[in-house]
Amino acid sequence: MKADHQNHSELRVLGLPPDQGRWLLIPLGITVLLCLGTVYSWSIFRTPLQNELNLTATESLLPYTVALVFYALMMPITGFYIPKFGTRATTAVGGFIVGLGYILSSFADNIITMTIAYGVITGTGVGITYGVPMVVSARWFPDKKGLAVGLTIIGFGLSPLITAPLAKALIDSYTVRPTLLVLGITFMVIIVAISNIMKLPPQDWQPTQKISTTSVIPTPVFYPPKMLKSPSFYGLWICYVIGTFVGLSAIGISSPVGEEIIEIDPRFAAGSVSLFALFNGVSRPLFGWLSDRFPPRYVAIASYTLILIACILMINAESGQIATYLIAFCLFWFCLGGWLALAPTTTLRLFNPDDYAQNYGIVFTAYGVGALLGTLVAGSIRDWFGSYTYAFYPMGILAVIGIIVASFLLKPDKAKPTDN
Template identity: 75%
Template sequence: MVTTHDDSHANAELTLFGRPADQGRWLLIPLGMSILLCLGTVYSWSIFRKPLEGEFNIGATESLLPYTVALVFYAALMPIAGFYIPRIGTRTVTAIGGTIVGLGYILSSFATQIGMMTLTYGVIAGTGVGITYGVPMAVVARWFPDKKGLAVGLTIVGFGLSPLITAPLVNHLIDAYTVRPALRILGIAFILIILAIATTLKLPPQDWFPKRLLATQSTSTPAPTYAASLLKSRSFYGLWICYTIGALVGLSAIGISSPVGEEIINIDPKLAASSVALFALFNGVSRPLFGWLCDRFKPHYIAIASYTLILIACVLMLNAQEGQVATYLIAFCLFWFCLGGWLAMAPTTTLRFFNPDQYAQNYGIVFTAYGVGALLGTLATGQIRDWFGSYTYAFYPMALLAMVGIVVASTMLKRDRLIERP
């Protein structure tokens, strides 16, 4: 269906939050950030972990299970939820996912052993995160056809900065009420916040454009064309491999940030733990920055730049000596910075290469790369430490993967030459 200029002009006159849509759409970004801030609390598991180890009388490996399972279910539910967003609506999907997240936390407060906690926090809360995560990004992507990367990057800042903001809150709740009531309070708060924001999330009409775009748009301009099938597109596999590498290296580094500082650099454990706040800041800032860059440059150039930064970080850590705190901080700021960058690059590249009207489904499939990277990354670093006796050896495969990423990005992370009209 071809939309006339008059129809498009009528769409541009829509209002959002009582303001012209061009202005009102910006409010969707902080609302989406707020939802992702709640969801990102899953990354604060380490705060619950220590007191639960004592209560359940378990070791460090067992206490990591709920977090690992949560990451897997979060990634696995993303593609499934993506197919339901256009069918049952953004508000319904958000409400369902937010309720499941909250229930996961509430039920976790009644868990009496690690298996039950893995089910409630890992499976249930992780499922809720996976269902809800893609909705705010799908909404802002449709409302910002002129600034896709920047809008998506700003929205997912909420997820990246969540540990920085929610970790002190969680610590305060645990100190005031102990672990179980803290989980219950968080669960109730998440349900109320996400349900309230869900009522505001809606997609624009199919052919809506901001007035600024309409002013330069010609009715004779042909509609953009995209690959007819995501899974038959070479660029999809290039993006999937690059995203897997970015997630694997980034999540591996995140998982060993504090122990590497203590073991290799021999810094004070409290300083190692507090430095995570600095790393989280870099992880959050990189998201809108990389999104903005992807709006302006070809994605494979940005991918190559991120892998180059990862290589620099690996070289720094392979040559790090005891007492070189600055080297450690610079290297891990780069690791966290690049992981945040990939969480903006991947959705923005999906929007550029494939039909934006099918973004929720497409990015759900692309996001499986994050799940694979999360699973392999969290398992590999621990094994390397056990095999070789030091985390230093983990930076060799990270550097190798970064070099592989540069090759894949250079050859495959490009729009398909033969584009079929859907």
């Protein structure tokens, strides 16, 4: 990958020696992902735009759906271009496109132009930029890859919790179109400014503090020469699909399940989403930290076990059992956030870290499949069977399948001394 190669003794990160300065790259990466994660706050813009453009409920979801599709499509494509163009140029281009999408959305006067601006352009920018902070964190923290990536990606998970109230306040004060314009300009300036700092260390750089001899990553490390020919890739891909499918299915029905099954107040159901989002964010550094210390399959099995517990709780849930509802959906959101840290850190563990950008881009296609199916199936089950309760049966079955797949496939192709 491109990097500004310097004499290691002269190397500085934000004016500090690299061992100290590298920690400042994490909050900068979090900031970039906070901006990108605002794409998940579409519901804040949806209602005012629906009224202003005279849209149906289905039409008003189109920009958001298209944004997620282009985000998922651009991730694997961009992974192959990051080594060619470098992390700084990729971040700057992606940030410019994200901002441009929001700015053009502020001028859209029909659903087609809104879908192109917010869906195609913003979604493309998010897909281009999303992987860069994780690549940078992984390369600067060879001794703490899981923790560094997990901390960085927390920005994307907590973004709706932070940027959605900000966007709502702006809409209340200035209406929706000026809000989109302000956010677009702000995101463009922030991401492009940070892009100049998103550089990689020299190829052979290592922290001065030696990696612990008790680390679960042995030396030398075996990596399969062809990821797509490795059984562990397919194990990871299937596990990631299951994790995102279940998590996004649950996220999509969080409020209606509380209103229908538990019969709680709609405002309480909507407010509980903030609690769930907190668990979704906190789980990312936790799962990253766990991935540094335990084989990936053990962490994955723990995640699926929590999902299975949540499914059992909701299958048996009845009216008025608010605690059951809150515990179950905290677990669902917690595990989804966990998988968004576990998948990239497992990619680092099982496959050559030098090819991480390309490798995780390919692995990330599992998220696209899980997201597409997860947003469609739960609602369809409700339509078919008349209750959201039946959605938790296939989720539980998938959790059991995930445990089996992780046990047999989510491990290195060759046995490692400390991995069993």
